[in-house]
Amino acid sequence: MDTKTLKFIVIGFLLTIILPVTVLAHPGNTDGSGCHTCRTNCSSWGLSYGEYHCHNSKGPVQPLYPVSSTYGAGGTGYTTPAPYYASPYIPTTPSCPSMSLYDSLTGGCKCFSGYVVDKDIFGEESCVSGNSYCHKKIGIMSSYSSLTKKCECDLGYEFDGSSCVYKSSNYNYSYGSYSGSGTCPLNSSQSLTDSTKCTCNTGFQTNLAKDACVAQTIPQATKIKINRMLKEGSVGEDVAQLQQFLMSKGYYSGLISNNYNYGTKMAVTKFQKANNLSQTGIVNVKTRALINSL
Numbered sequence: 001m002d003t004k005t006l007k008f009i010v011i012g013f014l015l016t017i018i019l020p021v022t023v024l025a026h027p028g029n030t031d032g033s034g035c036h037t038c039r040t041n042c043s044s045w046g047l048s049y050g051e052y053h054c055h056n057s058k059g060p061v062q063p064l065y066p067v068s069s070t071y072g073a074g075g076t077g078y079t080t081p082a083p084y085y086a087s088p089y090i091p092t093t094p095s096c097p098s099m100s101l102y103d104s105l106t107g108g109c110k111c112f113s114g115y116v117v118d119k120d121i122f123g124e125e126s127c128v129s130g131n132s133y134c135h136k137k138i139g140i141m142s143s144y145s146s147l148t149k150k151c152e153c154d155l156g157y158e159f160d161g162s163s164c165v166y167k168s169s170n171y172n173y174s175y176g177s178y179s180g181s182g183t184c185p186l187n188s189s190q191s192l193t194d195s196t197k198c199t200c201n202t203g204f205q206t207n208l209a210k211d212a213c214v215a216q217t218i219p220q221a222t223k224i225k226i227n228r229m230l231k232e233g234s235v236g237e238d239v240a241q242l243q244q245f246l247m248s249k250g251y252y253s254g255l256i257s258n259n260y261n262y263g264t265k266m267a268v269t270k271f272q273k274a275n276n277l278s279q280t281g282i283v284n285v286k287t288r289a290l291i292n293s294l
Contacts, residue, residue, distance in 0.1 A: 045077040052064070055068070098127065141153060242283065
């Protein structure tokens with residue numbers, strides 16, 4: 001046997017050893033995330049044909065947790081989690097509706113402060129303004145309390161079982177017991193919500209002793225200074241000053257309180273309309289500047 005023949009025999013022997021390894025080898029090309037789809041001898045690497053999986057990370061966040069494949073002939077291969085391949089593996093955060101954020105402690109979405117879960121016009125759950133939610137549930141003379149997480153009637157109003165109504169606590173009487181006539185005192189009339197009580201008529205209010213209805217005192221126009229944007233839901237002494245200002249101008253007729261309620265919003269809207277401002281119901285920069293100048 002000459003040298004040339006011997007050389008071919010050795011090469012042929014080596015190919016019989018190397019070629020099966022090459023055929024059985026797990027495909028090595030991976031995408032930008034260090035992942036690829038198995039197409040060759042998958043069962044021998046612990047995978048299913050067409051299974052997309054990840055190995056060593058190339059930097060970007062991987063869509064799947066990386067695995068290491070161990071070869072086993074005849075479909076006996078297997079995979080194991082490979083944390084040393086991750087760089088790092090970051091699970092995707094679930095998307096949340098508008099006005100909410102994902103809360104990792106509870107594993108769910110949480111509405112922003114002042115917002116509550118309610119169903120939208122399509123019947124889907126979403127985060128809506130707490131005040132809007134309360135207006136729908138118990139009437140426009142209510143607001144949402146971020147402290148109690150409940151709807152509460154505005155100052156001067158009370159819940160009658162279905163909605164917020166004007167608090168009728170001026171006079172308690174029984175028919176026939178007041179002046180022997182069973183009628184309400186001067187400048188008052190029977191409450192629409194409670195037949196055992198009288199309330200002062202529009203333009204009148206109770207005196208300090210709460211035993212008579214006297215003409216309502218309209219505050220004199222005073223110069224005020226508002227230093228921030230005010231809108232429905234705002235609370236503070238500057239809100240009460242705004243209400244007094246609007247009442248002195250004839251735009252507001254509700255109770256003076258520290259709560260920027262729906263009635264205040266409507267009064268601001270009327271003021272804006274009368275002064276050729278955008279009718280937003282919000283004391284924005286232009287509206288604030290005009291009020292402060294009057």
